[in-house]
Amino acid sequence: MKKKQQLKILSEGIQIQHDTENLLIILSGDLRSCDCVRIVTEVQEYLTSSIKKIDFIDDGLQTWDSSLLLILYDILRLARHNQVSYDCSHLPQNLQDLLDLAFAVDRRPPQKTSKKQDFLENIGAKSLVFRDMILHVIQYIGAICVAFWRCLTSRSIMRYIDFLSALDDCGPKALGIVALISFLVGLILAFVGAVQLQTFGAQIYVASLVTVGMCRIMGAIMVGIIMAGRTGSAYAATIGTMQVNEELDALETMGLPKIDFLVMPRLLAMLLTMPILTLLSDVMGMLGGAFVGVVLMNLPYQEYWKYAFDAFTLNNFLVGIFHGFCFGFIIALCGCYCGLTCGRKADSVGIATTQSVVNAIVWMIVVTGIITVICQELGI
Amino acid sequence: MKKEIAIDVRDLTIGYGDYVLLHDANYQVNKGDIFIIMGGSGCGKSSMLRVLTGLLLPKKGTVIINGVNMETAPQTDIQKIREKSGILYQSGALFSSMTLAENIALPLQQYTTYSPETIRELAHLKLALVGLTGFDDFYPSEISGGMKKRAGLARALALDPDIVYFDEPSAGLDPISSHHLDELIIKINQSLGTTIVVVTHELASIFAIGTNSIFLDANTKTILAHGRPQELLKHPPHPEVYQFLTRGEKK
Numbered sequence: 001m002k003k004k005q006q007l008k009i010l011s012e013g014i015q016i017q018h019d020t021e022n023l024l025i026i027l028s029g030d031l032r033s034c035d036c037v038r039i040v041t042e043v044q045e046y047l048t049s050s051i052k053k054i055d056f057i058d059d060g061l062q063t064w065d066s067s068l069l070l071i072l073y074d075i076l077r078l079a080r081h082n083q084v085s086y087d088c089s090h091l092p093q094n095l096q097d098l099l100d101l102a103f104a105v106d107r108r109p110p111q112k113t114s115k116k117q118d119f120l121e122n123i124g125a126k127s128l129v130f131r132d133m134i135l136h137v138i139q140y141i142g143a144i145c146v147a148f149w150r151c152l153t154s155r156s157i158m159r160y161i162d163f164l165s166a167l168d169d170c171g172p173k174a175l176g177i178v179a180l181i182s183f184l185v186g187l188i189l190a191f192v193g194a195v196q197l198q199t200f201g202a203q204i205y206v207a208s209l210v211t212v213g214m215c216r217i218m219g220a221i222m223v224g225i226i227m228a229g230r231t232g233s234a235y236a237a238t239i240g241t242m243q244v245n246e247e248l249d250a251l252e253t254m255g256l257p258k259i260d261f262l263v264m265p266r267l268l269a270m271l272l273t274m275p276i277l278t279l280l281s282d283v284m285g286m287l288g289g290a291f292v293g294v295v296l297m298n299l300p301y302q303e304y305w306k307y308a309f310d311a312f313t314l315n316n317f318l319v320g321i322f323h324g325f326c327f328g329f330i331i332a333l334c335g336c337y338c339g340l341t342c343g344r345k346a347d348s349v350g351i352a353t354t355q356s357v358v359n360a361i362v363w364m365i366v367v368t369g370i371i372t373v374i375c376q377e378l379g380i
Numbered sequence: 381m382k383k384e385i386a387i388d389v390r391d392l393t394i395g396y397g398d399y400v401l402l403h404d405a406n407y408q409v410n411k412g413d414i415f416i417i418m419g420g421s422g423c424g425k426s427s428m429l430r431v432l433t434g435l436l437l438p439k440k441g442t443v444i445i446n447g448v449n450m451e452t453a454p455q456t457d458i459q460k461i462r463e464k465s466g467i468l469y470q471s472g473a474l475f476s477s478m479t480l481a482e483n484i485a486l487p488l489q490q491y492t493t494y495s496p497e498t499i500r501e502l503a504h505l506k507l508a509l510v511g512l513t514g515f516d517d518f519y520p521s522e523i524s525g526g527m528k529k530r531a532g533l534a535r536a537l538a539l540d541p542d543i544v545y546f547d548e549p550s551a552g553l554d555p556i557s558s559h560h561l562d563e564l565i566i567k568i569n570q571s572l573g574t575t576i577v578v579v580t581h582e583l584a585s586i587f588a589i590g591t592n593s594i595f596l597d598a599n600t601k602t603i604l605a606h607g608r609p610q611e612l613l614k615h616p617p618h619p620e621v622y623q624f625l626t627r628g629e630k631k
Contacts, residue, residue, distance in 0.1 A: 036498045065540045070498070070505050097571040101564075102508040109514040344521055345476040 010039050013061075014071075021052045025075070027068070027091075028059040034067040040074040047082055054079050054086040061092060069095065073102050140259075140337055144267065147259040151268075157256060158264045166269035170231045174277060177230065178223055182214070182281035185222050186288025189213050194297055203297055207304045208311035210289030216316040217368065219281035220323035223274065224331065228360035232335035235266050236356035239339025240349040248340070258340060267332040274328030275321045282320060315380050323371060327364050334360040383410035385444075386543055386575040387432065392441035394427050400439065401427055402601050407594050411542075414569050414576045414589045416609060419596035420624065425579045428596065429547055432577065433467055434458070446542060463491050466536030466544040470551050472528035474520040480507060480531045481516035487538045506534040510564060526557035533564065543575045544568070550582040562588045583627065587613075595621050 008016045013031045017024040023046055054075065072091070076099065079086045088096050117125060150156040193209040239262055242248050251258050286308060293299045338356035342348045387409035394402045401424040409415040417425050430436035432443060434450060443450045446464070448457045474483050484503040488494060494502065504516055510530040520528055529549060536544050546565070550558040562585050569576050569589075580586060586593065586609050593612065595605040597620055605612050605621045616622035623630060 033493075036501060037495060066502055066505065067494070067498070070501055073505050073508070074501065094571040094573070097567060098509065101511075101567055101571065102505060102513075104511060109518065345519075347477050 010042055011035060014039060016043065016046060018046055018051070020050045023047070023051050023054045024057060025054065026057045026059045027061045030062055031064040031068040033065065034071060036067050036070045036074070039071050040078070043075050044078055047078055047084065051082075051084055054084055056086070056088050056091050058090055058092055064095070069098055069102075072099060076103070136341075137337070140340075141333075143257075143259045144263060144333070147257065147264050150260065151264060156264060157260045158268075159261070162261075163265040163268060166265045167273065169234070170227065170269050171273040171276070174227065174230060174273070175280065178226055178277050178281055179284045181226055182219060182222055182284035183288040183291075185218060186210050186214055186285030187292055188288075189218065189285070190289040190292035194292060203293075204299055204303060204307055206289060206293050206297070206299070207307035210293075211286055211308045211311040212316060214285030214289070215282045215312060215320045217320060217323060219285055220278045220320050220327060221364070221368070222285075223277045223281045223324060224327035224364045225361065227270070227274065227277070227327070228331050228334075228357050228364070231270070232331040232356050232360045233353045235332065235335030236338040236342070236352045237349055239336060240342030240352040243339065243342045244344055244346075244349060262340070263332070263336040266336060267329070270328040270332040271325065274324040274331075278321055278324030282317070319371070319375060319380060323368065326367050326371070330363045330367060331360045334363065383412070385409070386411045386413070386446060387415075387577070388444040389432075390442050390444070392431065392443065393439045394424055394431055394436070395439050396427075400601060402596060402603075403440075405441070405594075405596075405603050407603060407606055409575060409577060410592065411575050412569070412573050414565065414578065414591045416586050416590040416593035417577065417579045417596065418581055418586055418593055418609075418624070420581065420598055423596040423598040424601075425581070425596055426547060429545055429577070429579045433465065433545055434462065463539055464542045466539065466541035468529065468532045468536045468544065468546045468549060470548045472520065472525075472532035474528060474531055474535070476520050479517050479519055480512065480523070480534070483520075483531065484535045484538050487535070491539055502538070503534075506537055507531070509537065509568075510534045511560075526553050526561070529553065529557075529561060530564070533561075533568075537568065537572075540572070541574060543577065546576065546578040546580070548580055548582075549578060550580060550585050555584075558582070558585065559588075565589050581624075583625065586625075595624065 006018060008018075010016055011034060013027060013029040014034070015026040015028075017026065023043075025043070056072070072088075072095065076086060076088075078084075088099060091099075147156060147158075151158060190206050190210050194203055194206050197203045197205055197209075239248070242262075248258060251261060290304060290308070293304045294301050335356045338352040338359065342352040385408050389405055389407050392402070392405040393400060394405075405428075417428055419425050427436060431438050432445075438451075442452075445461050448461050450458060450461070474480070475486070478486070481500065481503040484506050485499045488499045488502055492499070504513075507513060507515055510533050512527060512530055512534065515523065515527070515531070520531070523531065533544075549561055549565070553561065565576060565578070566589055568574055576589075578585070578589065590609040593605075593607065593609050594603045595612065595618075596602075597604040597618075599620075604618045605616070609625070612621055613625045616625065619630065
């Protein structure tokens with residue numbers, strides 16, 4: 001024998017009536033911004049194994065929004081899951097249509113695998129990624145060597161207008177910032193040195209300190225950092241945006257080598273301009289030192305320059321220029337590599353730009369260390 | 381019975397700088413209509429949509445949406461109108477760093493007081509409504525162009541809008557996907573009573589879904605025709621309109 005029907009108000013406008021086998025959900029009035037989660041949870045409690053059918057009744061339903069639709073959708077999903085039959089035919093036609101639309105699935109999504117890796121698997125996976133990255137970098141450098149050869153044998157498809165544009169960008173347009181920063185670095189170097197040297201009356205050696213410091217390493221490092229931030233990041237951003245806009249795919253499908261077309265003009269421009277910018281940086285740094293020594297510390301002008309030129313050696317100068325050349329190679333390589341491996345999301349270009357600067361600076365320091373050790377061994 | 385007016389455009393002139401794209405446009409969109417803005421390339425269809433959605437200021441004239449003058453009304457009223465409008469851009473314009481569910485949740489988090497759990501469920505429901513059940517955790521880069529448009533529509537429907545604008549919904553879709561999207565537009569219009577404004581030059585879509593339309597002309601820079609697309613084809617008010625609706629046939 002069926003139990004007597006009980007009535008319960010779930011919220012204003014939603015009532016539930018049930019006996020052992022049937023559940024009746026009665027909707028009325030204004031049903032907007034309903035507390036969906038609570039109502040569905042309460043209905044779920046009534047869906048015991050004995051319930052065989054759910055009926056929905058429109059008892060003067062006036063206005064409703066997505067929250068009511070969500071309640072009905074969730075209840076129907078529960079009913080389907082529990083194999084309970086339901087009848088929506090008494091609901092307004094538009095609500096029925098929307099529920100039909102919500103359940104009309106035209107395709108199933110592919111399964112995403114989200115298996116959690118344990119510690120060793122994680123290390124293994126990361127090692128494989130690292131190995132792939134190393135192989136990719138070796139391939140990239142190899143492709144650049146091949147492109148160089150094509151360039152030397154006049155078989156490259158590099159556009160000379162691109163080369164000239166890159167040359168203009170990392171040459172004349174960079175002169176101002178390189179000159180200013182180098183002058184200030186020379187000035188700071190002189191100040192810091194002067195404070196120490198003054199304590200034992202050897203302030204004239206400020207000239208030697210600034211000359212050796214700027215010519216041997218500081219000039220090249222300053223130019224490297226400026227160019228990594230200014231030009232290397234621009235390379236990554238430009239090529240990365242081309243990746244996002246599918247321009248790299250277009251190059252690929254047209255059979256145009258990306259290295260010839262995009263990397264070579266930038267790399268050659270950088271290799272050509274970096275030694276010149278390093279030379280400029282050396283000169284401006286020495287002028288900054290002279291400004292502190294002659295104007296602020298009142299050292300005799302001729303004596304200052306005599307000590308400066310005495311400290312200047314061709315070896316120091318050439319080591320500095322060589323550093324500049326190597327840094328140019330690293331900056332162009334990192335900038336273009338990060339651009340070429342950029343993702344296709346909106347934030348990918350930002351990530352590529354940051355990576356290009358970080359990678360360039362790290363590799364510049366590593367290469368400086370290597371060159372320093374080699375010079376030490378060779379007695380240069 | 382006279383229908384309520386959703387959008388009332390009066391003496392509208394659109395242009396960029398000194399260049400006038402369209403002048404003295406007058407038309408009305410009734411509530412519950414699927415209204416087509418059609419015309420050849422460069423006639424100002426997309427600019428008209430930009431004016432209706434508030435992305436471009438008109439050079440002259442007024443746009444009244446649901447009784448609110450979009451030029452003179454207080455900012456709070458304009459904001460309410462914007463909250464009640466959904467836009468589906470040509471590319472879908474989904475945020476690529478977010479999953480589909482997160483894309484749909486974004487306006488809900490911004491403009492409603494629903495709990496995070498309800499928002500998640502609502503996002504799931506909206507995706508289900510456009511036939512993307514189970515794609516909640518997918519990124520836009522992992523789905524096809526047609527699915528991106530559906531997901532964009534789900535986001536446009538997030539706040540139960542009164543008006544939904546579509547910018548070239550069929551662009552870049554195969555005929556079957558385009559047909560499915562047309563069906564979806566009709567179902568949403570009929571089920572939710574949403575007013576729909578579609579900018580398109582896709583003839584199949586125009587005849588399949590349009591209940592009213594205007595035809596913009598790039599030469600005269602005016603509205604050349606106004607009416608139901610089928611009626612315009614039967615009784616074209618201008619040879620240009622007939623030529624457009626018959627893919628170049630001359631009357």
